[in-house]
Amino acid sequence: MLPVLDTLTEDHAAVYDRQLRVWGVEVQRRLIEAKVLIIGLGGLAAEIAKNIVLAGVGTVALVDDTAASSAAPGNFLVEPEASAGKSVAEASAVTLQAMNPLIAVRVERGPPSASALLSPAGLQPEGGATDQVGPQVSDSPGGPTAEDLRSLVSRYDTVVACGLPLREVAALDDLCRQLGKQLFAGEVRGASSFAFVDLGPRHVYTVKGDPEEKVAEYRSFREVMKADLKNVNKRTHPLYLTLRACWEFEEAHCRPAGGPADVAEVQAFAQRLTSATPAGNTAAAMKALIPEALVEGFVLDGAAVAPGSAPDQVQEAAQPLGELAPVCAVVGGAVANNVLRAVSHCNPPLRNFFCYSYLARDGLGVEECF
Structure with missing residues (x-):
């Protein structure tokens, strides 16, 4: 563990x-x-x-055993000419460490998922990471079992999970709540993206210039996916109901929706949800609450970015966009800013959801709290 700092060094003062x-x-x-x-x-x-590395978060650990040669196109941290034989996490760690030598970048073994939490069957335990400054790699093969993932999460304050199926987000959120850890989870699917935030039942923070402590309460991912639909109105970002429809699909099929074959069923879930809201009492109102194009695009683009998607499933999708760099930049900046707020307990962080799509709400990011 990095030592608790009584004072900042001259290097810290110069860089920050x-x-x-x-x-x-x-x-x-x-x-x-x-x-x-x-x-x-x-x-x-x-x-x-x-x-968060440039802002000076002291320890950043990365989990993604995917071969660097198969890195997601949007991961600009992986430099192809210097990544031969490395995993995505290892290659990304080198770049991040060069961005800020004052922090510690670690690499933890494991796949980019939380699937071990959904099944009692797990992989081999991963080794412990060191506390030395610089990219560190645990040396045990295989990925984490549910218990290993629990041990891994317990060593950190905050977990950021990207691109996970919604059922895995729920399971990881359950674990973070049990351990008293903060969770940020999100995904970019073409033109649309969401981020979910759970800082626990009681998150204490202060606002600059006000010595009085304030408290923000958070609901679990499962609770938010089952929130009373009477709170949904025409001002609610349509991506929330889209996520609810995708959640119900995953609950029914134990897999994420992705590809043309799943679009109709997700749209049926979406229509049922919108009809249960006070504002969704007519066909026109339902389309305003959740445009079909938004649902279709979110499902089809999910086939392009979901880990383990079948090649034919991705090819069938009508020109899936995957992770668009501008959307990643907008949402990534918003999430990172709120990670900094959460770990520093300074200023109010996002509550529940940040929804963004240039297909809805004139491309404005919207905070939704349920």
Whole structure:
């Protein structure tokens, strides 16, 4: 573990000079002492990792055993000419460490998933990571079982998971709640993206200039996916109901929706959900609440980015967009900023969801709390 800092060093003061002027020494100290685990390293995770590393989060650990040669196109941290024989996590760690030599970048063994939490059958335990500054790689083969993943999460303050199926997000959120850890989970699917935040039942924070502590309460992912639909109205971002429809599909089929064959069923779930809202009492109102094009695009683009998607499933999709770099940049910046707020306990963080799509709400990001 990095030592608790009584004072910042001259190097810290030089590198973080602008930040120190904005949020002060105490907040920067909390960032340096924070430990963040990132699971899954696509384009969205790369943006988040870059931003929190440059801000000075003291320990950033990466989990993604995918071969660097198969890295997601949006992961700009992987440099092809220098990544031969490396995993995505190893290649990304080298780039991140070069961005900020003052922090510790670790590599933890494991696949970019939380699937071990859905089944009692797991892989071989992963080895422990060291606390030395610089990219560190645990040396045990295989990926984590459910118990190994529990042990891994327990060593960090905050977990950032990108690109996971919704059922895995729910299972990982359950684990983080049990261990008292913060969770940020998100995904970019073409023109649309979401981020879910759970900082526990009671998150305490302060606002600059106000010494009084404030409290934000959070619901679990499962609770938010089952929230009373009477709270949904025409101002609710349509991506929320789209996620609810995809969640119901996963609950019914134990797999994510992806590809043309699943679009109709997800749309049927979406129509049933919208008809149960106070505002969805007519066909026109239902289309306003959740446009069919948004649902279709979200499902089809899911086939392009979902881990383990069958090649024919991806090819059948009508020109799936995958992770669009501009969307990753917008949402990655918003998530990273709120990771910094969460670990520093300074300023109010997002509650529940951040929804973004340039197909809805004029391309504005919207916070939704249920």
